[in-house]
Amino acid sequence: MQPTASTAPEGQAPRVGLLVTCLADLFRPSVGFAAVKLLEQSGCRVEVPELQTCCGQPAYNSGDAGHARAVARQVISAFEGYDYVVVPSGSCGGMVRTHYPDLFQGDAQWLGRAKQVAAKTYELTSFLVDIMGATRVEARYRGNATYHDACAGLREMGVKAQPRRLLHAVDGLNLTEMDATEVCCGFGGTFCVKYPEISGHMAADKARHAHDTGADTLLAGDLGCLMNIAGRMRRLGIDMRCYHVAEVLADMASETAPIGRGEAEKR
Amino acid sequence: MEITSQAFKSQARGALADEQLQQALTRLKTGFIDKRLDAVNRYPDFEALREQGARIKDHTLAHLDSYLERFESRVTEAGGQVHWAPDGTSACRTIVDICRHAEARRVTKSKTMAGEEIALNQALEAADLEVVETDLGEYIIQLAKEPPSHIIAPAVHKTRQQISELFDTYHHRGALKAKLREVSELVTEARKVLREQFLSADVGITGANFLVAETGSVITVTNEGNAELTNTLPRVHIVIAGIEKVVPDLDDADVLLRLLARSATGQAMSAYTTLSSGPRRPDDLDGPTEFHVVLMDNGRSKTLGGEFRQMLRCIRCGACLNHCPVYGAIGGHAYGWVYSGPMGAVLTPLSVGLDKSLDLPNACTLNGRCGAVCPVKIPLPDLLRDLRERQYEQKLTPSATRYGLSAWAFLARRPRLYQWATGLAARALSLVGARRGAFRRLPLAGGWTSVRDFPAPQGRTFMQAWRRQGRR
Numbered sequence: 001m002q003p004t005a006s007t008a009p010e011g012q013a014p015r016v017g018l019l020v021t022c023l024a025d026l027f028r029p030s031v032g033f034a035a036v037k038l039l040e041q042s043g044c045r046v047e048v049p050e051l052q053t054c055c056g057q058p059a060y061n062s063g064d065a066g067h068a069r070a071v072a073r074q075v076i077s078a079f080e081g082y083d084y085v086v087v088p089s090g091s092c093g094g095m096v097r098t099h100y101p102d103l104f105q106g107d108a109q110w111l112g113r114a115k116q117v118a119a120k121t122y123e124l125t126s127f128l129v130d131i132m133g134a135t136r137v138e139a140r141y142r143g144n145a146t147y148h149d150a151c152a153g154l155r156e157m158g159v160k161a162q163p164r165r166l167l168h169a170v171d172g173l174n175l176t177e178m179d180a181t182e183v184c185c186g187f188g189g190t191f192c193v194k195y196p197e198i199s200g201h202m203a204a205d206k207a208r209h210a211h212d213t214g215a216d217t218l219l220a221g222d223l224g225c226l227m228n229i230a231g232r233m234r235r236l237g238i239d240m241r242c243y244h245v246a247e248v249l250a251d252m253a254s255e256t257a258p259i260g261r262g263e264a265e266k267r
Numbered sequence: 268m269e270i271t272s273q274a275f276k277s278q279a280r281g282a283l284a285d286e287q288l289q290q291a292l293t294r295l296k297t298g299f300i301d302k303r304l305d306a307v308n309r310y311p312d313f314e315a316l317r318e319q320g321a322r323i324k325d326h327t328l329a330h331l332d333s334y335l336e337r338f339e340s341r342v343t344e345a346g347g348q349v350h351w352a353p354d355g356t357s358a359c360r361t362i363v364d365i366c367r368h369a370e371a372r373r374v375t376k377s378k379t380m381a382g383e384e385i386a387l388n389q390a391l392e393a394a395d396l397e398v399v400e401t402d403l404g405e406y407i408i409q410l411a412k413e414p415p416s417h418i419i420a421p422a423v424h425k426t427r428q429q430i431s432e433l434f435d436t437y438h439h440r441g442a443l444k445a446k447l448r449e450v451s452e453l454v455t456e457a458r459k460v461l462r463e464q465f466l467s468a469d470v471g472i473t474g475a476n477f478l479v480a481e482t483g484s485v486i487t488v489t490n491e492g493n494a495e496l497t498n499t500l501p502r503v504h505i506v507i508a509g510i511e512k513v514v515p516d517l518d519d520a521d522v523l524l525r526l527l528a529r530s531a532t533g534q535a536m537s538a539y540t541t542l543s544s545g546p547r548r549p550d551d552l553d554g555p556t557e558f559h560v561v562l563m564d565n566g567r568s569k570t571l572g573g574e575f576r577q578m579l580r581c582i583r584c585g586a587c588l589n590h591c592p593v594y595g596a597i598g599g600h601a602y603g604w605v606y607s608g609p610m611g612a613v614l615t616p617l618s619v620g621l622d623k624s625l626d627l628p629n630a631c632t633l634n635g636r637c638g639a640v641c642p643v644k645i646p647l648p649d650l651l652r653d654l655r656e657r658q659y660e661q662k663l664t665p666s667a668t669r670y671g672l673s674a675w676a677f678l679a680r681r682p683r684l685y686q687w688a689t690g691l692a693a694r695a696l697s698l699v700g701a702r703r704g705a706f707r708r709l710p711l712a713g714g715w716t717s718v719r720d721f722p723a724p725q726g727r728t729f730m731q732a733w734r735r736q737g738r739r
Contacts, residue, residue: 020729026689027722029729048733053679053686059672061633063655063664067676074680102649151634180296184592188632190668193714195276195630197283200718201596202632231719234705260722262704 016044017082019075019121021092022054023223024244028259031223034250035088035124041250042132044086049078055092060099061189069103073110076100076117084131085121088246089222090153093123098156123153124246125221129162139251140171146178146215147245148206148229150222154182163221163245170248176213180205187228203232211238219245223259230260241265268386268414270619272603275626282597291424292598298420299589302533303640310529320526321644323519324580328571334480334513335562341483345545347558355385358563362387362472362505363394365559369503371396371469377487377494378402379474380418380583381507381563383605384618387472399464401493403457410437416599418606419531419585424598427453461493471497471555473543475508476582477523478560481516484544485560488527488537498543504555506543510562511571511579523582526642530584566618575650578613580643587637587647593630602627609637609647616654622663628654686730693724693731701726 016039024031032048039046056071075096079085087093097118104111128134147167153159167175186192186202193199206229210218218233218240220226230242241258257265271278282288307313327334339349352358358381366374374396376382388409391398400409404422408415410433415421422430428447434456435443473494477486485506487494498504514520528534547554570579588594588608599607603624606614612627628651637647658664678685700706700723708716715721727735 022689025729026693027724029725029727029732032729032733048730048738050730051682053682056679059676061652061655062668062672063652063657063659064669064672064676065656065659067672067679070676071679074682151632151636155635155639182636184632184634184636186592186632188634191629191632193712195279195593196714196717197280198593198596198630199632201283202592203719205592205596227722228719231705231715231722234720235707235718256725257704260705260720262702264702265704 013043013045014083016046016084016086017079018046018048019052019055019079019085019087019092019096020048021087021089021223023227024088027227028223028244030252030256031088031244031246034244034246034252035086037250037252038124038128038137038246039086041138042128042134044084044132047082051078055095057092057095057099058189060095060103065103072100072103072114076110076113080113080117083120084127085117086124086127087121088124088244089224090123090150090157090159091222091224093121094152094156096121123157123159123221125163125166125249126157126159129165134166136169137166137249137251139249141173141217141248141251141253143172143217143241144174144176144213144215145217145219145248146176146210146213147181148178148185148210148218148220148225149182150220150225151184153221159221163219166249167219167245173248176215178209178213178215180209185225185229187224189224192228199228200232203228204236207233207236207238207240210240215240217241217243219243219248221245226259230258234260268383268389268605270604270623272615272619272624272627275601275603275624275630278601278603279597279630282601287426287429288424288598291426292595294423295589295595299533299585303530303586303589304533306529306533306535309535310525313529316522316526317642317644319522320582320642321580323514323522324582324643327514327519328511328576328579331510331513331571334515335510337480338478338483338513339562341480342545342558342560345483345558346548347483347545347560350559350561352561352563352565354565355563358385358507358561358565359387359390361561362507363390363396365503365505365557366391366394366396366470369470369557371503373397373399373464373468374470374472375399375401375464375468375497375501376405377471377473377489377497378405378421379472379507380415380605381474381509382472383415385507385563385565387507399461399468401461401465401497402489403454403491403493406457406461407433410434414600414605416607417585417588418583418610424600465496465500468497468501470503470505471499471501472505472507473498475506475512475560476527477520478508478513479517479520479542480513482542482544484542486520486524486540486542488524488540490532490534490538492539495539495541498541498555499553502555503557504543504546504559506560508560508562510564510567511581527582527584530586530640530642570617574653575613575617577645578610578617578650580645581610581614582643583610584642586640586642590636590640592632592634592636609651610645613647613650613654621654621657621661625658625663628652628658686728690728690731693726693728697724697726699723
């Protein structure tokens with residue numbers, strides 16, 4: 001799908017609706033605040049529509065299209081008035097961008113609205129780079145990091161170079177690529193609890209590949225993957241700090257403990 | 268074969284604990300993934316080729332009846348015979364009848380997944396025929412009495428150690444001293460054993476990679492030349508193929524052959540590509556005197572008329588298996604039928620029934636890698652999700668999941684209630700878990716905590732914290 005140009009009037013800061021995502025909302029608000037900071041730094045006006053909960057993906061991927069549609073309608077109504085919808089997750093972003101139109105096939109009214117919202121929905125780092133033209137960030141991070149390509153971001157939203165480009169601009173951060181960085185970490189939404197042994201095997205592979213780089217930090221753009229990898233690393237005794245890429249880019253990593261780590265481990 | 272897809276979970280657990288299998292599966296990356304990528308990168312515009320492949324298949328499927336009839340006419344004109352088999356039983360019966368009519372005793376077979384699908388070997392053996400698989404991988408699993416675990420590398424789950432032991436048992440009666448032998452030595456030995464079988468077989472059975480309507484040709488590709496010896500040396504050549512294998516003409520076959528070899532093994536072309544177009548002609552130096560093609564439906568026309576039609580584009584390259592992280596973790600046998608990985612997770616429910624393979628569409632993270640490498644652009648993740656939807660509609664989804672989803676949706680559609688509830692949950696979990704930062708165990712989260720710690724929430728939800736800042 002070709003993204004549309006901004007509907008913001010010439011010269012005015014685009015009005016962005018932030019879709020926080022249910023995982024960031026519940027587990028890691030710092031990801032949401034990091035997203036707001038980055039968007040504002042890039043020159044956007046950011047709002048957080050109150051009537052948001054989840055994008056509906058849990059139902060959609062469980063075969064429950066009816067409930068998925070009901071939640072999708074809510075998201076569409078809450079966000080259609082913005083110039084852009086930005087999501088700090090390729091997975092939830094991909095849900096809106098590619099799957100909302102699929103959900104409303106045969107429903108002319110909602111299909112049109114779904115397509116309109118879909119066309120202006122972006123994953124956070126790709127929005128910053130591709131739409132806002134960001135090349136620099138005001139952030140410092142002392143450490144060696146490796147970046148995991150979360151699947152939906154990579155394959156549904158075209159997120160690959162953008163986060164790396166911004167990470168290279170972080171003062172003090174050294175980025176090393178891991179082997180098989182494009183391979184799934186085993187999260188897969190409800191997959192990880194339905195098939196824990198398979199999921200754990202995949203997450204262990206991911207943790208090992210990340211650790212083999214010698215990096216001390218693992219970054220990604222999706223909290224689901226991060227919670228899975230961080231939780232698995234902790235269980236395996238692999239000592240790496242896991243952060244959402246937005247937290248590092250917004251220079252907020254030092255304000256909060258890494259994912260799955262205690263307060264005492266704030267940097 | 269017996270369908271054991273219902274035991275997927277326990278079979279997967281067994282596979283994860285099987286050290287030999289795990290060792291064998293590490294070869295997928297170097298053996299297939301890296302080679303495919305290299306071959307794709309060397310091709311000028313592989314994406315355009317994929318588009319073309321998908322278009323050819325869609326066009327053919329839209330006119331399948333007329334292309335099949337054209338194929339039949341050409342085969343008949345060349346002196347061959349086409350047999351139509353509505354299902355596996357009738358396909359097996361037809362093939363056994365041809366063998367009996369030819370007074371055959373020994374049958375050589377070149378690898379055919381259609382044959383695996385209908386348990387052809389069992390039918391032939393039940394008719395007192397001696398069956399010898401001639402693809403090295405198929406030969407190995409025939410000795411091991413196992414089904415294939417991969418559609419193009421049937422013995423990919425076997426280690427060199429295991430193969431050495433099998434050959435020792437069957438070729439040397441366990442008399443060998445060296446228990447781990449070199450690959451080249453094993454190949455030479457298999458070749459010697461198989462050569463005698465090729466020369467003495469009465470009937471040769473092959474599958475088909477493509478059937479060409481324009482010329483009535485059956486195309487087989489191999490890297491071992493075994494299909495060529497199977498279709499040339501015996502008196503009778505029988506082809507078993509699904510009806511979706513037909514393509515309009517040689518130009519179309521050319522496109523699909525380019526896609527197939529690169530996607531399957533990372534080759535520009537397989538070592539042997541052979542067109543068989545009928546029995547031996549008067550001035551031919553060799554070839555069979557009888558040429559039969561068994562065109563098998565076995566559920567395909569039902570798929571053709573339904574929402575999973577795109578699955579019939581499949582050219583059986585195996586790329587989706589090679590790139591599937593779940594397949595890479597558990598191998599093919601856990602899937603419980605002849606097809607495995609993403610394509611198997613779609614084909615098995617379509618063939619044996621959604622209710623007999625409940626786990627297959629769900630045991631997938633929807634990471635999308637299979638769809639991204641499919642040479643004919645089958646939207647495999649979408650098809651898997653569609654199967655989940657059919658399960659949900661038919662109430663095959665476990666009731667705990669259904670109630671869970673309903674409860675979740677009830678909350679998700681009431682933002683204020685949802686935010687109040689998530690606020691409480693975040694607060695409670697962080698009070699208990701903030702110091703350590705994660706939970707080793709948590710009630711109702713056993714699926715998560717059985718293999719990983721559960722990260723604790725930071726405290727307030729984003730929505731609460733945002734409101735406290737007085738922003739909208």
